[in-house]
Amino acid sequence: MKFQKKILCIGAGYVGGPSMAMIAHKCPDYRVTVADINHERIDAWNSAELPVYEPGLDDIVKKTRGKNLFFAKDIENQIKENDIIFVCVNTPTKTFGTGAGKAADLQYLEKTARQILQYSQSPKIVIEKSTLPVKTALAMERILSSGKGKITFEVLSNPEFMAEGTAIKDLENPDRVLIGSRETKSGLKARAELVDIYSNWIPQEKIITSNIWSSELSKLVANAFLAQRVSSINSISALCEKADANVAEVARAVGMDSRVGGKFLNAGIGFGGSCFKKDILNLVYLCSYYGLPEVADYWESVVKINEYQQERFIANILGSMFNTLAGKKICILGFAFKADTGDTRESPAIYITRRLLAEHAEVIISDPKALKNAALDLADEEGKIDYIEDAYRAAAGCHALAIMTDWDLYKKLDYKKIFKSMVKPAFLFDGRNILDHKKCFEIGFNVYPIGKPALSHFKTSQES
Numbered sequence: 001m002k003f004q005k006k007i008l009c010i011g012a013g014y015v016g017g018p019s020m021a022m023i024a025h026k027c028p029d030y031r032v033t034v035a036d037i038n039h040e041r042i043d044a045w046n047s048a049e050l051p052v053y054e055p056g057l058d059d060i061v062k063k064t065r066g067k068n069l070f071f072a073k074d075i076e077n078q079i080k081e082n083d084i085i086f087v088c089v090n091t092p093t094k095t096f097g098t099g100a101g102k103a104a105d106l107q108y109l110e111k112t113a114r115q116i117l118q119y120s121q122s123p124k125i126v127i128e129k130s131t132l133p134v135k136t137a138l139a140m141e142r143i144l145s146s147g148k149g150k151i152t153f154e155v156l157s158n159p160e161f162m163a164e165g166t167a168i169k170d171l172e173n174p175d176r177v178l179i180g181s182r183e184t185k186s187g188l189k190a191r192a193e194l195v196d197i198y199s200n201w202i203p204q205e206k207i208i209t210s211n212i213w214s215s216e217l218s219k220l221v222a223n224a225f226l227a228q229r230v231s232s233i234n235s236i237s238a239l240c241e242k243a244d245a246n247v248a249e250v251a252r253a254v255g256m257d258s259r260v261g262g263k264f265l266n267a268g269i270g271f272g273g274s275c276f277k278k279d280i281l282n283l284v285y286l287c288s289y290y291g292l293p294e295v296a297d298y299w300e301s302v303v304k305i306n307e308y309q310q311e312r313f314i315a316n317i318l319g320s321m322f323n324t325l326a327g328k329k330i331c332i333l334g335f336a337f338k339a340d341t342g343d344t345r346e347s348p349a350i351y352i353t354r355r356l357l358a359e360h361a362e363v364i365i366s367d368p369k370a371l372k373n374a375a376l377d378l379a380d381e382e383g384k385i386d387y388i389e390d391a392y393r394a395a396a397g398c399h400a401l402a403i404m405t406d407w408d409l410y411k412k413l414d415y416k417k418i419f420k421s422m423v424k425p426a427f428l429f430d431g432r433n434i435l436d437h438k439k440c441f442e443i444g445f446n447v448y449p450i451g452k453p454a455l456s457h458f459k460t461s462q463e464s
Protein backbone atom coordinates (compact mmCIF):
# COMPACT_ATOMS: atom_id res chain seq x y z
CA MET A 1 0.00 0.00 0.00
CA LYS A 2 1.22 3.49 -0.81
CA PHE A 3 0.96 5.72 2.22
CA GLN A 4 0.13 9.42 1.92
CA LYS A 5 2.63 10.47 4.60
CA LYS A 6 5.47 8.67 6.33
CA ILE A 7 5.87 9.66 9.95
CA LEU A 8 8.53 8.63 12.43
CA CYS A 9 8.52 9.25 16.16
CA ILE A 10 11.80 8.93 18.05
CA GLY A 11 11.04 7.96 21.65
CA ALA A 12 8.45 5.27 22.45
CA GLY A 13 7.52 6.38 25.95
CA TYR A 14 4.37 7.60 27.68
CA VAL A 15 3.98 10.34 25.07
CA GLY A 16 5.47 8.86 21.88
CA GLY A 17 3.52 5.58 22.03
CA PRO A 18 0.00 6.88 22.72
CA SER A 19 0.25 10.05 20.59
CA MET A 20 1.49 8.14 17.54
CA ALA A 21 -1.08 5.39 18.07
CA MET A 22 -3.74 8.12 17.89
CA ILE A 23 -2.34 9.56 14.64
CA ALA A 24 -2.23 6.06 13.12
CA HIS A 25 -5.78 5.39 14.31
CA LYS A 26 -7.18 8.64 12.90
CA CYS A 27 -5.15 8.66 9.68
CA PRO A 28 -5.22 5.20 8.09
CA ASP A 29 -3.48 6.61 4.99
CA TYR A 30 -0.37 7.53 6.96
CA ARG A 31 2.34 5.11 7.97
CA VAL A 32 3.50 5.81 11.52
CA THR A 33 6.63 4.23 13.00
CA VAL A 34 7.79 4.66 16.58
CA ALA A 35 11.44 3.91 17.30
CA ASP A 36 13.47 3.79 20.49
CA ILE A 37 16.96 2.91 21.66
CA ASN A 38 15.34 0.94 24.46
CA HIS A 39 14.76 -2.36 22.68
CA GLU A 40 12.89 -3.93 25.57
CA ARG A 41 10.36 -1.14 25.30
CA ILE A 42 9.94 -1.74 21.58
CA ASP A 43 9.46 -5.47 22.23
CA ALA A 44 6.79 -4.60 24.79
CA TRP A 45 4.99 -2.32 22.30
CA ASN A 46 5.00 -5.25 19.89
CA SER A 47 3.67 -7.66 22.53
CA ALA A 48 0.30 -8.27 24.18
CA GLU A 49 1.38 -6.37 27.31
CA LEU A 50 2.09 -2.77 26.33
CA PRO A 51 4.74 -0.90 28.35
CA VAL A 52 2.28 1.90 29.17
CA TYR A 53 -1.09 1.50 30.84
CA GLU A 54 -3.72 3.95 29.61
CA PRO A 55 -7.45 3.30 29.40
CA GLY A 56 -8.34 2.74 25.73
CA LEU A 57 -4.74 2.43 24.50
CA ASP A 58 -4.74 -1.35 24.02
CA ASP A 59 -7.74 -1.08 21.79
CA ILE A 60 -6.23 1.51 19.46
CA VAL A 61 -2.88 -0.28 19.25
CA LYS A 62 -4.61 -3.58 18.45
CA LYS A 63 -6.52 -1.95 15.61
CA THR A 64 -3.51 -0.28 13.99
CA ARG A 65 -0.37 -2.26 14.83
CA GLY A 66 1.05 -4.05 11.80
CA LYS A 67 -1.31 -2.10 9.49
CA ASN A 68 -0.12 1.50 9.64
CA LEU A 69 1.49 1.60 13.10
CA PHE A 70 4.90 0.03 13.62
CA PHE A 71 7.37 -0.13 16.49
CA ALA A 72 10.98 -0.38 15.35
CA LYS A 73 14.55 -0.62 16.63
CA ASP A 74 16.43 0.41 13.47
CA ILE A 75 16.37 4.15 14.04
CA GLU A 76 18.94 4.88 11.30
CA ASN A 77 16.85 3.28 8.55
CA GLN A 78 13.69 4.82 9.88
CA ILE A 79 15.24 8.28 9.68
CA LYS A 80 16.12 7.62 6.05
CA GLU A 81 12.67 6.36 5.17
CA ASN A 82 10.41 8.92 6.82
CA ASP A 83 9.74 12.56 5.95
CA ILE A 84 8.18 13.85 9.15
CA ILE A 85 9.98 13.15 12.41
CA PHE A 86 8.50 13.74 15.84
CA VAL A 87 11.06 13.90 18.63
CA CYS A 88 9.59 12.52 21.82
CA VAL A 89 12.63 11.65 23.90
CA ASN A 90 12.87 12.25 27.63
CA THR A 91 14.12 15.60 28.92
CA PRO A 92 14.71 14.98 32.62
CA THR A 93 16.11 17.44 35.14
CA LYS A 94 19.88 17.70 34.89
CA THR A 95 21.65 15.91 37.73
CA PHE A 96 25.17 17.22 37.11
CA GLY A 97 27.15 20.34 36.28
CA THR A 98 25.72 23.79 35.66
CA GLY A 99 22.00 23.94 36.37
CA ALA A 100 21.99 20.59 38.21
CA GLY A 101 18.66 20.03 39.96
CA LYS A 102 16.81 22.58 37.81
CA ALA A 103 17.79 22.85 34.14
CA ALA A 104 16.62 20.31 31.56
CA ASP A 105 19.09 17.63 30.54
CA LEU A 106 19.05 17.95 26.76
CA GLN A 107 21.58 15.24 25.95
CA TYR A 108 18.96 12.81 24.55
CA LEU A 109 17.47 15.51 22.39
CA GLU A 110 20.84 16.55 21.07
CA LYS A 111 21.85 12.96 20.29
CA THR A 112 18.61 12.57 18.37
CA ALA A 113 19.25 15.75 16.38
CA ARG A 114 22.73 14.53 15.47
CA GLN A 115 21.34 11.14 14.41
CA ILE A 116 18.73 12.81 12.22
CA LEU A 117 21.44 14.86 10.57
CA GLN A 118 23.72 11.85 10.07
CA TYR A 119 21.17 9.51 8.48
CA SER A 120 18.92 11.86 6.52
CA GLN A 121 19.07 11.60 2.75
CA SER A 122 16.09 13.83 1.97
CA PRO A 123 14.45 16.98 3.46
CA LYS A 124 12.67 16.48 6.79
CA ILE A 125 10.27 18.26 9.03
CA VAL A 126 11.52 17.74 12.59
CA ILE A 127 8.93 18.30 15.30
CA GLU A 128 9.77 18.88 18.94
CA LYS A 129 7.13 17.09 20.97
CA SER A 130 9.27 16.69 24.09
CA THR A 131 8.89 19.51 26.63
CA LEU A 132 11.85 21.83 26.20
CA PRO A 133 13.29 25.08 27.48
CA VAL A 134 12.46 28.07 25.31
CA LYS A 135 15.02 28.53 22.49
CA THR A 136 15.85 24.84 22.18
CA ALA A 137 14.71 24.91 18.56
CA LEU A 138 17.60 27.25 17.86
CA ALA A 139 20.11 24.64 19.07
CA MET A 140 18.25 21.98 17.09
CA GLU A 141 18.40 24.12 13.92
CA ARG A 142 22.10 24.80 14.42
CA ILE A 143 22.90 21.11 14.71
CA LEU A 144 20.73 20.18 11.75
CA SER A 145 22.26 22.89 9.56
CA SER A 146 25.82 21.94 10.46
CA GLY A 147 26.03 19.22 7.79
CA LYS A 148 27.83 19.73 4.53
CA GLY A 149 24.99 18.32 2.45
CA LYS A 150 22.18 20.29 0.90
CA ILE A 151 19.38 18.61 2.82
CA THR A 152 16.99 21.07 4.43
CA PHE A 153 15.35 20.62 7.80
CA GLU A 154 12.46 22.61 9.16
CA VAL A 155 12.04 22.56 12.95
CA LEU A 156 8.57 22.90 14.47
CA SER A 157 7.41 22.94 18.07
CA ASN A 158 4.31 20.89 18.89
CA PRO A 159 4.25 20.37 22.67
CA GLU A 160 2.05 17.61 24.00
CA PHE A 161 -0.65 18.61 26.48
CA MET A 162 -2.15 15.17 27.16
CA ALA A 163 -2.31 14.01 30.76
CA GLU A 164 -1.43 10.49 31.82
CA GLY A 165 -4.47 8.50 32.91
CA THR A 166 -6.64 10.31 30.34
CA ALA A 167 -4.15 10.27 27.46
CA ILE A 168 -6.41 8.64 24.90
CA LYS A 169 -9.34 10.90 25.69
CA ASP A 170 -7.06 13.94 25.60
CA LEU A 171 -5.43 12.92 22.34
CA GLU A 172 -8.75 12.18 20.71
CA ASN A 173 -10.41 15.37 21.86
CA PRO A 174 -7.77 17.83 23.00
CA ASP A 175 -8.56 21.29 24.39
CA ARG A 176 -6.07 22.57 21.82
CA VAL A 177 -3.15 21.55 19.66
CA LEU A 178 -0.33 24.06 19.51
CA ILE A 179 2.05 24.32 16.58
CA GLY A 180 4.92 26.79 16.61
CA SER A 181 7.15 27.52 13.66
CA ARG A 182 9.52 30.04 12.22
CA GLU A 183 7.48 32.67 10.43
CA THR A 184 9.41 32.22 7.18
CA LYS A 185 7.98 30.85 3.93
CA SER A 186 9.41 27.36 4.58
CA GLY A 187 8.48 27.50 8.26
CA LEU A 188 4.86 28.34 7.45
CA LYS A 189 4.76 25.58 4.81
CA ALA A 190 5.98 23.00 7.35
CA ARG A 191 3.47 24.32 9.89
CA ALA A 192 0.67 23.85 7.33
CA GLU A 193 1.79 20.24 6.79
CA LEU A 194 1.46 19.49 10.49
CA VAL A 195 -1.89 21.29 10.70
CA ASP A 196 -2.96 19.02 7.89
CA ILE A 197 -2.18 15.91 9.96
CA TYR A 198 -4.18 17.05 12.98
CA SER A 199 -7.04 18.29 10.81
CA ASN A 200 -7.92 14.66 10.18
CA TRP A 201 -9.78 14.61 13.48
CA ILE A 202 -9.37 17.89 15.31
CA PRO A 203 -11.60 20.89 14.54
CA GLN A 204 -9.74 23.79 12.97
CA GLU A 205 -10.50 26.22 15.81
CA LYS A 206 -8.68 23.96 18.26
CA ILE A 207 -5.47 23.92 16.24
CA ILE A 208 -3.62 27.05 17.22
CA THR A 209 -0.38 28.31 15.75
CA SER A 210 2.26 30.66 17.08
CA ASN A 211 5.86 31.64 16.74
CA ILE A 212 8.22 28.87 17.77
CA TRP A 213 9.40 30.44 21.04
CA SER A 214 5.87 31.08 22.29
CA SER A 215 5.06 27.47 21.56
CA GLU A 216 8.05 26.12 23.48
CA LEU A 217 7.35 28.40 26.42
CA SER A 218 3.60 27.73 26.50
CA LYS A 219 4.11 24.12 27.54
CA LEU A 220 6.28 25.02 30.53
CA VAL A 221 3.86 27.76 31.53
CA ALA A 222 0.81 25.51 31.15
CA ASN A 223 2.30 22.95 33.52
CA ALA A 224 3.44 25.65 35.93
CA PHE A 225 -0.10 27.09 36.08
CA LEU A 226 -1.64 23.68 36.68
CA ALA A 227 0.83 22.84 39.44
CA GLN A 228 0.34 26.29 40.93
CA ARG A 229 -3.38 25.62 41.37
CA VAL A 230 -2.59 22.41 43.24
CA SER A 231 -0.11 24.18 45.51
CA SER A 232 -2.50 27.09 46.04
CA ILE A 233 -5.32 24.89 47.32
CA ASN A 234 -2.89 22.73 49.29
CA SER A 235 -1.47 25.78 51.04
CA ILE A 236 -5.04 26.73 52.00
CA SER A 237 -5.67 23.18 53.26
CA ALA A 238 -3.05 23.79 55.97
CA LEU A 239 -4.89 26.92 57.05
CA CYS A 240 -8.25 25.12 57.00
CA GLU A 241 -6.92 22.48 59.40
CA LYS A 242 -5.93 25.22 61.86
CA ALA A 243 -9.11 27.25 61.45
CA ASP A 244 -11.68 24.40 61.48
CA ALA A 245 -12.67 25.25 57.91
CA ASN A 246 -13.25 22.60 55.25
CA VAL A 247 -11.03 22.94 52.18
CA ALA A 248 -13.56 21.19 49.91
CA GLU A 249 -16.18 23.78 50.86
CA VAL A 250 -13.73 26.63 50.33
CA ALA A 251 -12.65 25.19 46.94
CA ARG A 252 -16.27 24.85 45.86
CA ALA A 253 -17.07 28.44 46.79
CA VAL A 254 -13.93 29.79 45.13
CA GLY A 255 -14.18 27.57 42.04
CA MET A 256 -17.76 28.62 41.28
CA ASP A 257 -16.39 32.00 40.28
CA SER A 258 -16.22 31.50 36.52
CA ARG A 259 -12.98 33.47 36.40
CA VAL A 260 -11.36 30.84 38.61
CA GLY A 261 -13.16 27.62 37.58
CA GLY A 262 -13.60 24.51 39.64
CA LYS A 263 -11.10 22.09 38.09
CA PHE A 264 -7.80 21.12 39.70
CA LEU A 265 -8.83 22.45 43.09
CA ASN A 266 -8.82 19.21 45.09
CA ALA A 267 -6.54 19.41 48.08
CA GLY A 268 -4.36 16.36 48.60
CA ILE A 269 -0.95 14.98 49.21
CA GLY A 270 0.54 17.02 46.36
CA PHE A 271 1.33 16.60 42.71
CA GLY A 272 3.68 14.00 41.28
CA GLY A 273 4.44 12.73 37.81
CA SER A 274 7.42 13.18 35.59
CA CYS A 275 6.43 16.64 34.37
CA PHE A 276 5.16 19.22 36.87
CA LYS A 277 8.20 19.47 39.12
CA LYS A 278 10.66 19.07 36.27
CA ASP A 279 8.97 21.70 34.12
CA ILE A 280 8.59 24.25 36.92
CA LEU A 281 12.23 23.85 37.90
CA ASN A 282 13.14 24.32 34.28
CA LEU A 283 11.07 27.53 34.24
CA VAL A 284 12.79 28.64 37.45
CA TYR A 285 16.17 28.00 35.85
CA LEU A 286 15.24 29.95 32.73
CA CYS A 287 14.05 32.92 34.81
CA SER A 288 17.31 32.95 36.76
CA TYR A 289 19.29 32.58 33.55
CA TYR A 290 17.53 35.60 32.06
CA GLY A 291 18.16 37.65 35.25
CA LEU A 292 14.66 37.49 36.73
CA PRO A 293 15.23 36.24 40.31
CA GLU A 294 11.86 37.46 41.64
CA VAL A 295 10.01 35.52 38.96
CA ALA A 296 12.18 32.47 39.62
CA ASP A 297 11.41 32.61 43.37
CA TYR A 298 7.70 32.97 42.72
CA TRP A 299 7.55 29.76 40.69
CA GLU A 300 9.94 27.86 42.92
CA SER A 301 7.53 28.37 45.81
CA VAL A 302 5.03 26.14 43.97
CA VAL A 303 7.46 23.22 44.33
CA LYS A 304 8.25 24.15 47.93
CA ILE A 305 4.57 24.05 48.94
CA ASN A 306 4.30 20.64 47.30
CA GLU A 307 7.16 19.33 49.44
CA TYR A 308 5.68 21.01 52.53
CA GLN A 309 2.37 19.24 51.93
CA GLN A 310 4.05 15.82 51.95
CA GLU A 311 6.00 16.74 55.06
CA ARG A 312 2.75 17.78 56.76
CA PHE A 313 1.17 14.47 55.83
CA ILE A 314 3.96 12.51 57.50
CA ALA A 315 3.90 14.77 60.57
CA ASN A 316 0.16 14.16 60.81
CA ILE A 317 0.55 10.37 60.66
CA LEU A 318 3.28 10.44 63.27
CA GLY A 319 1.47 12.86 65.59
CA SER A 320 -1.87 11.05 65.39
CA MET A 321 -0.34 7.63 65.98
CA PHE A 322 1.16 8.63 69.34
CA ASN A 323 4.51 9.79 67.93
CA THR A 324 5.82 6.34 67.16
CA LEU A 325 5.47 4.20 64.08
CA ALA A 326 8.13 1.66 64.97
CA GLY A 327 6.84 -1.85 64.31
CA LYS A 328 3.43 -0.57 63.18
CA LYS A 329 2.02 -1.81 59.90
CA ILE A 330 0.93 0.86 57.45
CA CYS A 331 -0.88 0.04 54.25
CA ILE A 332 -0.24 2.42 51.35
CA LEU A 333 -3.27 2.34 49.08
CA GLY A 334 -2.08 3.48 45.67
CA PHE A 335 1.44 4.05 44.46
CA ALA A 336 0.85 5.56 41.00
CA PHE A 337 1.17 9.35 40.97
CA LYS A 338 -2.48 9.56 39.88
CA ALA A 339 -5.35 7.26 39.00
CA ASP A 340 -5.51 5.27 35.76
CA THR A 341 -1.79 5.04 35.17
CA GLY A 342 0.97 2.68 36.24
CA ASP A 343 3.45 5.57 36.20
CA THR A 344 5.11 6.25 39.54
CA ARG A 345 7.65 8.87 38.50
CA GLU A 346 7.88 11.52 41.26
CA SER A 347 4.87 9.95 42.97
CA PRO A 348 4.39 11.39 46.49
CA ALA A 349 4.01 7.74 47.60
CA ILE A 350 7.75 7.21 47.06
CA TYR A 351 8.70 9.91 49.54
CA ILE A 352 5.99 8.98 52.04
CA THR A 353 7.03 5.32 51.97
CA ARG A 354 10.68 6.19 52.56
CA ARG A 355 9.74 8.43 55.48
CA LEU A 356 7.57 5.69 57.03
CA LEU A 357 10.43 3.20 56.70
CA ALA A 358 12.77 5.73 58.33
CA GLU A 359 10.37 5.68 61.30
CA HIS A 360 10.74 1.87 61.32
CA ALA A 361 7.15 1.26 60.25
CA GLU A 362 6.34 -1.88 58.28
CA VAL A 363 4.96 -0.86 54.91
CA ILE A 364 2.56 -2.78 52.69
CA ILE A 365 1.97 -1.29 49.26
CA SER A 366 -1.10 -1.96 47.18
CA ASP A 367 -1.91 -0.67 43.69
CA PRO A 368 -3.83 -2.15 40.75
CA LYS A 369 -1.30 -1.12 38.08
CA ALA A 370 1.86 0.28 39.61
CA LEU A 371 3.36 -2.46 41.79
CA LYS A 372 6.08 -3.33 39.28
CA ASN A 373 7.24 0.28 39.11
CA ALA A 374 6.91 0.67 42.89
CA ALA A 375 9.27 -2.27 43.44
CA LEU A 376 11.78 -0.69 41.03
CA ASP A 377 11.53 2.72 42.74
CA LEU A 378 12.14 1.14 46.14
CA ALA A 379 14.60 -1.55 45.06
CA ASP A 380 17.11 -0.29 47.66
CA GLU A 381 14.55 -1.04 50.41
CA GLU A 382 14.05 -4.64 49.28
CA GLY A 383 12.90 -6.96 52.06
CA LYS A 384 11.34 -4.14 54.10
CA ILE A 385 8.16 -3.79 52.05
CA ASP A 386 5.36 -6.15 51.06
CA TYR A 387 3.66 -5.62 47.70
CA ILE A 388 0.09 -6.94 47.62
CA GLU A 389 -2.26 -6.03 44.80
CA ASP A 390 -5.48 -7.00 46.59
CA ALA A 391 -6.42 -4.07 48.85
CA TYR A 392 -8.26 -6.26 51.39
CA ARG A 393 -5.30 -8.59 51.87
CA ALA A 394 -2.92 -5.64 51.99
CA ALA A 395 -4.90 -3.88 54.73
CA ALA A 396 -5.49 -6.92 56.94
CA GLY A 397 -3.53 -6.73 60.17
CA CYS A 398 -2.47 -3.10 59.59
CA HIS A 399 -2.65 -0.23 62.08
CA ALA A 400 -3.28 2.41 59.44
CA LEU A 401 -4.31 2.99 55.85
CA ALA A 402 -2.84 5.85 53.85
CA ILE A 403 -4.53 6.64 50.55
CA MET A 404 -1.97 7.96 48.08
CA THR A 405 -3.70 7.59 44.71
CA ASP A 406 -7.23 8.60 43.71
CA TRP A 407 -8.05 5.24 42.09
CA ASP A 408 -11.81 4.83 41.72
CA LEU A 409 -11.39 1.35 43.19
CA TYR A 410 -10.53 2.82 46.60
CA LYS A 411 -13.79 4.77 46.73
CA LYS A 412 -15.71 1.53 46.36
CA LEU A 413 -13.97 -0.75 48.87
CA ASP A 414 -15.92 -2.30 51.72
CA TYR A 415 -14.37 -0.29 54.55
CA LYS A 416 -16.44 -2.14 57.16
CA LYS A 417 -14.76 -5.37 56.13
CA ILE A 418 -11.35 -3.69 56.07
CA PHE A 419 -11.88 -2.12 59.50
CA LYS A 420 -12.72 -5.50 60.98
CA SER A 421 -9.44 -6.96 59.71
CA MET A 422 -7.22 -4.17 61.10
CA VAL A 423 -5.46 -3.61 64.42
CA LYS A 424 -7.38 -1.20 66.70
CA PRO A 425 -7.41 1.72 67.07
CA ALA A 426 -7.47 1.82 63.27
CA PHE A 427 -6.31 4.97 61.47
CA LEU A 428 -7.24 6.21 58.04
CA PHE A 429 -5.22 8.98 56.36
CA ASP A 430 -6.96 10.08 53.19
CA GLY A 431 -4.22 11.76 51.20
CA ARG A 432 -6.57 12.33 48.26
CA ASN A 433 -9.77 13.29 50.08
CA ILE A 434 -11.72 10.70 48.11
CA LEU A 435 -13.65 8.86 50.83
CA ASP A 436 -16.83 9.56 52.72
CA HIS A 437 -15.06 10.55 55.92
CA LYS A 438 -18.11 10.63 58.14
CA LYS A 439 -19.08 7.12 57.06
CA CYS A 440 -15.57 5.82 57.72
CA PHE A 441 -15.62 7.46 61.14
CA GLU A 442 -18.94 5.81 61.92
CA ILE A 443 -17.45 2.44 60.95
CA GLY A 444 -14.85 3.04 63.67
CA PHE A 445 -11.82 4.54 61.91
CA ASN A 446 -9.99 7.56 63.24
CA VAL A 447 -10.09 9.59 60.05
CA TYR A 448 -7.57 12.22 58.96
CA PRO A 449 -8.51 13.96 55.71
CA ILE A 450 -6.59 16.87 54.20
CA GLY A 451 -7.79 20.37 54.98
CA LYS A 452 -10.76 19.19 56.99
CA PRO A 453 -11.20 18.58 60.71
CA ALA A 454 -10.00 15.13 61.78
CA LEU A 455 -12.70 12.71 62.96
CA SER A 456 -11.24 10.86 65.90
CA HIS A 457 -12.74 8.60 68.55
CA PHE A 458 -10.16 9.68 71.10
CA LYS A 459 -11.27 12.00 73.84
CA THR A 460 -9.59 15.40 73.76
CA SER A 461 -7.46 16.36 76.79
CA GLN A 462 -10.29 18.61 78.07
CA GLU A 463 -12.73 15.70 78.06
CA SER A 464 -10.39 13.20 79.74
Ligand SMILES: NC(=O)c1ccc[n+]([C@@H]2O[C@H](COP(=O)([O-])OP(=O)(O)OC[C@H]3O[C@@H](n4cnc5c(N)ncnc54)[C@H](O)[C@@H]3O)[C@@H](O)[C@H]2O)c1
Nearest residue numbers: 011012013014015036037038089090091108130131160164
Ligand atom coordinates in the same frame (compact mmCIF):
# COMPACT_ATOMS: atom_id res chain seq x y z
N1 LIG B 1 4.54 11.83 30.42
C1 LIG B 1 3.70 12.83 30.17
O1 LIG B 1 2.58 12.86 30.66
C2 LIG B 1 4.11 13.97 29.28
C3 LIG B 1 3.13 14.84 28.82
C4 LIG B 1 3.51 15.88 27.98
C5 LIG B 1 4.83 16.04 27.62
N2 LIG B 1 5.76 15.18 28.10
C6 LIG B 1 7.16 15.36 27.66
O2 LIG B 1 7.41 14.43 26.61
C7 LIG B 1 8.77 13.97 26.65
C8 LIG B 1 8.78 12.46 26.76
O3 LIG B 1 8.13 12.08 27.96
P1 LIG B 1 7.77 10.57 28.28
O4 LIG B 1 6.99 10.58 29.54
O5 LIG B 1 7.19 9.93 27.07
O6 LIG B 1 9.24 9.99 28.55
P2 LIG B 1 9.69 8.46 28.57
O7 LIG B 1 10.92 8.43 29.39
O8 LIG B 1 8.53 7.59 28.90
O9 LIG B 1 10.06 8.16 27.04
C9 LIG B 1 11.15 8.69 26.39
C10 LIG B 1 11.74 7.61 25.48
O10 LIG B 1 12.75 8.21 24.67
C11 LIG B 1 13.74 7.20 24.45
N3 LIG B 1 14.98 7.82 23.97
C12 LIG B 1 15.86 8.60 24.64
N4 LIG B 1 16.88 8.95 23.84
C13 LIG B 1 16.67 8.37 22.64
C14 LIG B 1 17.36 8.37 21.41
N5 LIG B 1 18.49 9.03 21.24
N6 LIG B 1 16.83 7.66 20.39
C15 LIG B 1 15.70 6.98 20.53
N7 LIG B 1 14.98 6.95 21.67
C16 LIG B 1 15.45 7.64 22.72
C17 LIG B 1 13.88 6.54 25.79
O11 LIG B 1 14.48 5.27 25.68
C18 LIG B 1 12.42 6.48 26.25
O12 LIG B 1 11.80 5.25 25.92
C19 LIG B 1 9.40 14.69 27.84
O13 LIG B 1 10.03 15.84 27.37
C20 LIG B 1 8.21 15.07 28.69
O14 LIG B 1 8.46 16.20 29.49
C21 LIG B 1 5.43 14.13 28.91
